Amino acid sequence: MNPKLFLHLSGFGSFVDKELLPYVSQVKARRQNPCPNRIDICQPAFSFKNVLPLTHDAKEFEREVSKQNISGNLDAPEAGLDAIMQAAVCKNEIKWGDVTRILVYTSDDTFHMAGDGRLGGVFRPHNGQCHLNVNGSYDGRAYDYPSVGHVSRVLQDNNIQLIFAVTEDIYPAYKALSALIPQSVVGVLKNDSSNVVDLISEAYGNLSSTLVLEQEGAPKELDVSYWSTCKGNQADIEWKEKGECQGIKHEKITFKVRLNASACLKKPQTFRIKMQGINEEVKITVNTECHCECGAPEAASKHCNGSGTLSCGVCSCNEGYLGQHCECVQQSDADSITSMLASCRPDNTSQVCSGHGACVCGKCVCRDMLKGEFCQCDDNSCELHDGFLCNGKGNCQCGKCECVQNYTGSACECSPSQDKCMNDKGLCSGQGKCTCNRCQCKEGFTGEHCSAFINACTLLKDCVACHVEAGTPETNACAVRCLNASVSRLEGYHELHCTYEDTISYDVELGVNGTIVLRYADLPRSVDKTTLVIGISVSSIIFIGIIIIIIYRCLLELYDIREYQNFVKAQKQTEWKEVQNPLFQGATTTVYNPLHETEANEKEHSE
Template sequence: MFVRGPAAGQMVMLIILLPFLHPLGGVLGAKTCVPKSSCSECIQSPGCAWCLAKGFLQAGEPSERRCDAKEALASRGCEKPYLPETEEPLLMKDKQLSATDNIIQLRPQQIDFHLRVGVPQTFKVSFKRAEGYPIDLYYLMDLSFSMGDDLDMIKKLSQDMVSTLRGFTKNLRIGFGSFVDKVALPYVSQRKRMRRDPSPHRGTSCQPAFSFQNLLNLTEDTAAFEKKVIGQKISANLDSPESGFDAIMQAAVCKDVIGWDNGTKILVYTSDDTFHMAGDGRLAGLSEPPDGHCHLSPSGLYDGTRFDYPSIGQLARVLTANNIQLIFAVTKNISAAYEELSKMIPQSVVGVLESDSSNVVELIIKAYKSLSSSVVLEHHGAPQGLQVAYQAHCRRQRQGPPGLRPWSQRAECKDIKINQQVDFEVQLNMSRCLEQTEFHLSVQGISEQLKVTVKMKCDCDCGPVEKESPSCSGHGVLHCGTCSCDPGFLGQACECQQSEDHISLDEKCRHGGSSQLCSGHGSCECGKCTCQHSFSGPFCECDDSNCAQSNQQLCGGNGKCVCGKCNCSANYGGHACDCSMLTDLCQTAGRPCSGRGDCLCNRCVCNGGFDGDHCSHIPNNCTKYEKCVMCISKLTEEGAGPCGVLCEGAELSRKKELQDAHCSFQSILYDVTLTPQGIVHLRYAEMPISIDKTLVIIGSAVSGIIFIGLLIILISRLLLELHFRREYQSFVKAQQQTNWKETQNPLFKGATTTVMNPLHMDDE
């Protein structure tokens, strides 16, 4: 059973929340330009370009107007906006991946960048774990009294451990160290006899307690490892937790003493109990935290009585900095505690150890395979302001479309085999200008590094400086399109001589004693207001953008806004110039608006009872003139009075037939139309006499049923008659073909012998 840290669920949540929690999510690809007053500041603003053209600005426009998006500057007439070109990264060292004598697992090895703020650049990193890569394995064992049977088992299995590891690599170095606890109360007894022999039972002998002891430096001499393990004796302490953290810290930082090399570094930690952590040392009066340095004595001993126990964070940083992978081989009763610990230490796994360590060899092999199958790429030493993001391209793993893959602060691929290449996409982005800097990328547990050097593009290459430039009225220096005026001159083009002090000139730009210059909407140039944007007037008091709108346009697009009021163009009027004085849209073949409305602002305003663009439509005309038709029907039948009032002046026209009418009332069909001259024309006609369709339908249906029934009876009787005739003919034919022969039945032959009954002779 192995547990890797950090937990997979936490990493998934980190990937999901990263764009919202980290500046990386907002910086990558940002294109919104924030204008700046100088060219150097402008090109440091993401999405911005700078216009170098002379005379680009209008009178009174500030220098910030030269800084805008490239497309916006081009639309305003800037022919060639200045925007530093992005340079491709320069590969300084790019050796091929190799698994031969000169093993190379990470490519490239060195790369240089020229970055601009807010413009990300990407590059590819490849990794392939080589088969037979050198392994440095340091076996760190708990020698407290409860580990006695484990020590005996390790002595027996030391040869198996070495031979099994040599199956993975011929370049194997192995070392050995042990730990108990700090030699201080309340961890270790301070009685003289117990200091010499801390054994809790009479009849047994133990070696003195110690916090950590380096017993064998990393060596290729595997026989020395076996000899050193066999020569070890158990020790003892007072409490259950051990000083495993002290041992891990010293084994990691004493790299020169231990002899760590550039191969795969593995630290195997075996114990059957929990651990002391930072703060526990206060029980012995040890409050000073570990300083992260090596404190082994010449004999390789560390008693731990100067510093407190290390914290988990210290261990994680030290192990990561030294590329050491940690295997916790612990018994089942304490495995849960070490699983939680492993989640906080990168490149660490937990394996469940049998009570007597009999499965330690299998456990180490499985743990090594689990660690080596995971490839984690991360960076070290990147300065603030430089964001580094990753995308992993792991083979044989499901991935989304390239545009939807999330960027994260590190990249990880799992279940990777030996000699299987994986690729990573790395993106760099600067949020602010920095000095030239460098940092490193590396795979966890691998000493090889990729060196990345970053140079910044923070200054504009605007060409030579033009002194006493005509564009600056001969009184200033022109650089990057802007003037730096000589003393005594001011203005956008240094056109104003400063004959008065600033206070006197500024007073001429104040309106009615206002405290704001140019009403806050312009700049005071030589005692005169130069208005910004849409403001005008001697003191920029008029806002030429604050007028009525129509169709989401100022003054309806048919006039000009002058000091808050619309000056309409010819043929337009109204508060927002939205009323056309023309009448062309109201004209019809007859009268304007069909004579049933008025033309206002070139639109028909219809009278009641009429609608449509030209008032030519009568809504609900059938219902509207129904009373008129009712009156007409009475006039025809009963001789009633005129119907002019009810017909609202409509012209009546009687027709003999009216086939296209779409209105009807009782026995009258009628149709209502409006002529181009505005006259309502009502045509009507009597409905033609019609047959009662219901009776016709019922009669036809009954007749059809009767006819079909009779037809069926007739056909069935005819078929039956034909059948009878065929049967009769068959009978007659069979009778004619029958040949009767008269022969005697052999069963009824006459008797051949006659017997007389004497009793009846008289009767004869």
């Protein structure tokens, strides 16, 4: 990494989303800890927070970053544009200096745009002002999300270059966003962020290798165009609306600016020409002279080769002569200034002599080292390599290198040697081609020698599907989908690196000769965890119920046995005594005989 990128000044900020529904949950528990898993601890959501202003202390930067906890919101998009806006306009709070300003934006999801705030009841457009409080936080509930155009203009006004470091699945969205923001690039960030240093270094290199010159505030009467001499002194063929050079390293770049007035200016007008991403500009004040006071016309002027009259600096040629200085002899009535100029253009849309020469009597007179019928060729405009034109291994012909000795490349920089493309699996592992002694890998492969898969499981997923449908690895119908891989099916059940529809597992690797080797097998049958848990729970409840019933019955039986034993014991201890109960009298029966009543009475008296 370029050490100037971080060791000079570094700062850190973070963002989540607006603290409103439907972006952030308003349930108190979820506000305090928005993590989906209650075991994890997350900090409450916020719109944007300036955690650490720009500082020279790299250790402090490292400490602040390491102390941060994750947060969360309800929907997928985030308040990324809110964060960019505050980071750009809050100059004093961020402590932006008069240096090259780089803003690195990292995220694993998309962003909210202007108009999305209406879902949360926020209708007021963003005013482009700094709204950080004393704690360095931006509330975000008063203003809608800023538009992409608004963010782009603010970044340009503050000379901030933007680097998007995002994950692969959202790369297309940020690639489209970067196309709308000048001086911005996008890089793919790994899920574990292990490549963030290399990514930022490469992205900054891409930013610094592109120079764009443009004007601001030019009056409508002025047409401003640019002519650029870029890498290897390669000049533009025609004037353009912007001066732009790409792939710049240590070359000297030249820009020429041309102003064409389509009408007279009522008063002097001032506009700026500046380089994108650089806080320097050139102010140009333009005044037009539309009324010239000319002297008396000069007949047979030397300026007109004695064949015309000079008036106000312009030659009026005599009959039979043409040209700016009347230097051309008219051969026929069809000859005219227009026809001569047309013969100096390759087509009607291009400039006369490609803008690199003058049209003299219908032929181009080229400037400097340019040549060709229309001055379109410059034998010194080819690319340089190691300080030599065409690397000293070719000839410059009309701006292009014609290489010799089997050298290739736009600057003949590529040696015919292929030693750096070789490994034990052959040339680029059989999965790429060797260009300029470097491997250019096929889709799906990476590494210095194309020996590693970008995603082996995804690469041959269709191949596995084809063979599973066919039911056999020995089929030619799947050769194209399998990239001509060597396919074999393993006996039994195996759990390999990749899976297909939870029934097949497979593994992909490169063979010794660079061929792709695919092995697949049936996955071991797994038990449905939900069914297993429910079954175990129900069985446990039934088993525990049966155990409780058995224990209850055993305790009840023991209680009955103990009561019966007590009864028997009480029976044995009872003593029965045979005595006459005074309260009980037996029944008395008296019989009369009326015939012996006298006798009975006598007996009674006698007694």
